[in-house]
Amino acid sequence: MTLSRSARWRASLAAVRISALQFLADPQWLIPSMIAPVIFGLVAFELFRGLGQYFAIYAILGAGMMSMWGQTLYGSGWATGQDREFGTLEPTLQAPTPYLYVILGRVTWNVLTGLIGGAIVYGVVVLANGSVPALQNPAGFVLLFAFVILSLAAVGIVFAAFYVYTRYAGFIQNIGEFAFYVGTGCMFPVVLLPFWTNPIALAFPPTWALDALRYLAIPGYQGFAWGFWPDLAGAFATTGIYLAIAGTVFRRVERHVLEIGDVQDY
């Protein structure tokens, strides 16, 4: 008898819970989740100050996304890396719950901490600005914002799969993290970057979603030449592709680790 679907989702909730307990028990997480967003918010505010009347929104989006990127995506990969380090990956993979459900729980927790980081950035910029910046389309912004989180999570799940696949995934992610900050347009709109970086950036769902988000937030925003709707379509398409990749990669990775037998190594 295999595990029922409801039992698998309960395992995802258990992964949220164990992630939360580990987070609360380890003060090191305060730095990326609570302190870094304050610094990101202040730096972005000073960086964008004077660049037009909507500079505060640029600052919130830039620093907020950087902070959420770190928590959601980096954290999701790192969670599996920690399972390797603690030696808990082996008993987790041996349990009847498919590892993808565990990762969904881990990613959910990281999304929540990412949102807290985003909220901190928002608070810092509003405080520094002295007023709440008005959004062009608040309802659309909120909806799309939720989708941005999903697009980050999709990339996060793919990264987590690499951590199961190889103990050297951290090396790749550490190299990629800062390049992705810039490349996906978290800090600056991608259109401000050299043209040759665009194809790389477009391979990531957050690039499309973030550009669309700016269209909804900033009146008169000029992002990619194709405008808002193709941005939105691109965001949906790339996120779908990443989720499909994540599902496929996970099934293959689970098989691969049984062939290689190195999950106990760190």
Next chain:
Amino acid sequence: MTELAIEARGVERVFVSRKGFFLNEITRTEALRGVDLNVEAGEIFGLLGPNGAGKTTLTKILSTLLLPSKGEAKVLGLDVTKEAAKLRPRMGLVLGGERGLYNRVSARENLRYFADLYGVPVAEREHRIQKVLDRVGLIESADRRVEEYSRGMKQKLHLARGILHEPEILFLDEPTIGLDPKSARETRKLIRGLVTDGVTIFLTTHYMFEAEELCHRLAVLTKGRVVGRDTVAGLRALVGGDRTLEVEGYGFEDAEVEALKRLPGVSKIVSEEFGPRLRLTLRLRTGELRVDAVRALLNSHPELTVRERQTSLEDVYLDLVGDGS
């Protein structure tokens, strides 16, 4: 016919590792070379072997953590490679050691997490956790962080996790390693209790007395091959008998050793040096050879000592493993 809990046929496992900048230095290690094994339901089956013999590899294959390179294995009638999803809820695995636990959270939280991963019903979860904590003797420290635990307490927690979902078969990889004598004895008692409850136990150990005390049947694995498989008495017979004579003196002539070999009932002679003294261990097939006969043959050695004892599992193990240890 007795129901089989484990059937392994021709199980082989080759590990391929790559080194070098371009990963072009390939090393192949044959960890298992055609293992055949039957374990009956409800028995404690012990797997003995030196370090690197392939014990953990075989345990991982049987517990669905590793794929065999060749051969097939069934646990509880299910194929370990093709039916792992059906098998996992019915089996437990205890690898033990310092790792494998969330150290910054409590033992209870560790068990809650794995209870959910194993699909333990919510209504039963807390009761089961309490029961296993009580069973392994961790009830009073259940809410302490695991990082504050001693090695022995961690080992008990590994065991608690292994039995939390009430498996039909439990794989134990050196379950008493690192435990103090009292805890080790409690663990052995717990293992016997599990068998009384109907759980089949497959355990690997380096402790011969533990294997002798616990296991109904044993297999000795060396260099990836099973070199002996039977009850303790059966294994004694396999290496030559259940009586052993130890003859010690300051060196023996080759002719004397040959004469000893020709004595009735002697199946095997192993010689070991202890400083200036030489010990000949004579494995006896039958009870006909007496100490006096050996003394009479070696009467030119005034310093001679001859002792008779039962062949121990350690003797059997050393005979079977040979230079593989």
